Every structure is written in structure tokens, then in C-alpha cells.
Amino acid sequence: MKKAAVVLVLLVLTGWAIYDAFLQKNNFEKKIGGMSNSQAVEGLEVGNRAPDFALRTLNGEEVRLSDFRGKKVIVNIWATWCPPCRAEMPDMQAFYEEYKNQGVEIVAVNLTKSEKNSEQVTRFIETYGITFTVVLDEKGEVSQRYQAQAIPTSYVIDSEGIIRNKMIGPMSKDWMMEQMKQID
CATH class of the missing domain: 3.40.30.10 (Glutaredoxin)
Incomplete structure (x- = not known):
């Protein structure tokens, strides 16, 4: 019984970790896609705010x-x-x-x-x-x-x-x- 409970807890934690990683990736992509000018870091990489001149x-x-x-x-x-x-x-x-x-x-x-x-x-x-x-x-x-x-x-x-x-x-x-x- 204890082994089954431990396995169940491990499965739930693994599932949660996978879900959390997927959710964070999607939130990152949404943040980049909808990032406002004031939130973006100035720089020359994709996703950066272009330096003004x-x-x-x-x-x-x-x-x-x-x-x-x-x-x-x-x-x-x-x-x-x-x-x-x-x-x-x-x-x-x-x-x-x-x-x-x-x-x-x-x-x-x-x-x-x-x-x-x-x-x-x-x-x-x-x-x-x-x-x-x-x-x-x-x-x-x-x-x-x-x-x-x-x-x-x-x-x-x-x-x-x-x-x-x-x-x-x-x-x-x-x-x-x-x-x-x-x-x-």
C-alpha cells in the first residue's frame, strides 16, 4: 500500500512538472508575442526592443x-x-x-x-x-x-x-x- 501511494505521488508530481514546464513555455511565447514596448529589454536579438536612433x-x-x-x-x-x-x-x-x-x-x-x-x-x-x-x-x-x-x-x-x-x-x-x- 505504501509503495502504491509513493508511486501515485511520484506520478502526480511528474505530471505536474510536465504540465508546469509546458505552461511556462506557452506563457513565455505569449509574453514575447504580446510584449509591450515598455516591457521588452532594449537590444538586437529577436524579442528585444530595437534601439532608438x-x-x-x-x-x-x-x-x-x-x-x-x-x-x-x-x-x-x-x-x-x-x-x-x-x-x-x-x-x-x-x-x-x-x-x-x-x-x-x-x-x-x-x-x-x-x-x-x-x-x-x-x-x-x-x-x-x-x-x-x-x-x-x-x-x-x-x-x-x-x-x-x-x-x-x-x-x-x-x-x-x-x-x-x-x-x-x-x-x-x-x-x-x-x-x-x-x-x-
């Missing part, structure tokens, strides 16, 4: 990443001299044209410090017909903060400012569309 456009207008809170944002770190960056720009523009009225923004952070001059950036934007937001990282602070070791490097950020994915290398329109579907 302020940079200027070619027109001198200050743009902050936090200005786009409430929209899904792709932060793309690039340079005019970078072949993979050049390759992804037509897809980025096509994607932006299709999604800009659906609460989606692209913030292209140019590594201005690595350019010959800002005129190069202006010519590039005109040549490629870029209409999304382009900001100048003149001191390299944002590219350093976002750990862009290779370019292009892109971060997919949800409407709450939470990083949902990171891509090193050129993005395709299909990849960007899939990212937006995943964070709906």
Missing part, C-alpha cells in the same frame, strides 16, 4: 526610429558602393510601393561615413527612384550600435518596436512580404 535625411530633417512606432519597420543598413545593397534596392522600392499604405515603413540607414560624399547618395536615390525614408549615418554610430559587420544588414521591427527578424545580405520582395505576414 535619430539621424538626418538629405534635406536635413531629423528622423527617429521611434517616429514610426505603430508601423512595421524594416531598418536597412547600406551603402551606394555595395553590390548586394544595389541588388536589393529595386525589390525594396517595389515592396514599399505595395505596402506603404498598410502601415509599413522602410528606414534605409546609409553608411555616409564610407561614401565619397553625400552627393553620391543623392544620385543613387534619384537613379533608383527611392521614395522610402533614407537617413545618413555620418558618424557610423547607428551601424556600430546595430552591429552591422556586413552590409546590407536589415532588422524587421513590429509596430511595438520589437525586433522580429534580422537579415544579413540582400532582401527580396518575397522575403519582405513573408516577414510582414509573420508579424501581423
Whole structure:
């Protein structure tokens, strides 16, 4: 009788431990999925709040990443001299044209410090017909903060400012569309 009671207690405790572990995993996933901006830790990993930054456009207008809170944002770190960056720009523009009225923004952070001059950036934007937001990282602070070791490097950020994915290398329109579907 004592052995049966001990076995029963062990079974109940094992079942409870499994249930508790499953419940905690689900609660963690729900917490990440529904994490508000104030609860998330700032960082560069998926599930972190994206670090805010302020940079200027070619027109001198200050743009902050936090200005786009409430929209899904792709932060793309690039340079005019970078072949993979050049390759992804037509897809980025096509994607932006299709999604800009659906609460989606692209913030292209140019590594201005690595350019010959800002005129190069202006010519590039005109040549490629870029209409999304382009900001100048003149001191390299944002590219350093976002750990862009290779370019292009892109971060997919949800409407709450939470990083949902990171891509090193050129993005395709299909990849960007899939990212937006995943964070709906």
C-alpha cells in the first residue's frame, strides 16, 4: 500500500512538472508575442526592443526610429558602393510601393561615413527612384550600435518596436512580404 501511494505521488508530481514546464513555455511565447514596448529589454536579438536612433535625411530633417512606432519597420543598413545593397534596392522600392499604405515603413540607414560624399547618395536615390525614408549615418554610430559587420544588414521591427527578424545580405520582395505576414 505504501509503495502504491509513493508511486501515485511520484506520478502526480511528474505530471505536474510536465504540465508546469509546458505552461511556462506557452506563457513565455505569449509574453514575447504580446510584449509591450515598455516591457521588452532594449537590444538586437529577436524579442528585444530595437534601439532608438535619430539621424538626418538629405534635406536635413531629423528622423527617429521611434517616429514610426505603430508601423512595421524594416531598418536597412547600406551603402551606394555595395553590390548586394544595389541588388536589393529595386525589390525594396517595389515592396514599399505595395505596402506603404498598410502601415509599413522602410528606414534605409546609409553608411555616409564610407561614401565619397553625400552627393553620391543623392544620385543613387534619384537613379533608383527611392521614395522610402533614407537617413545618413555620418558618424557610423547607428551601424556600430546595430552591429552591422556586413552590409546590407536589415532588422524587421513590429509596430511595438520589437525586433522580429534580422537579415544579413540582400532582401527580396518575397522575403519582405513573408516577414510582414509573420508579424501581423
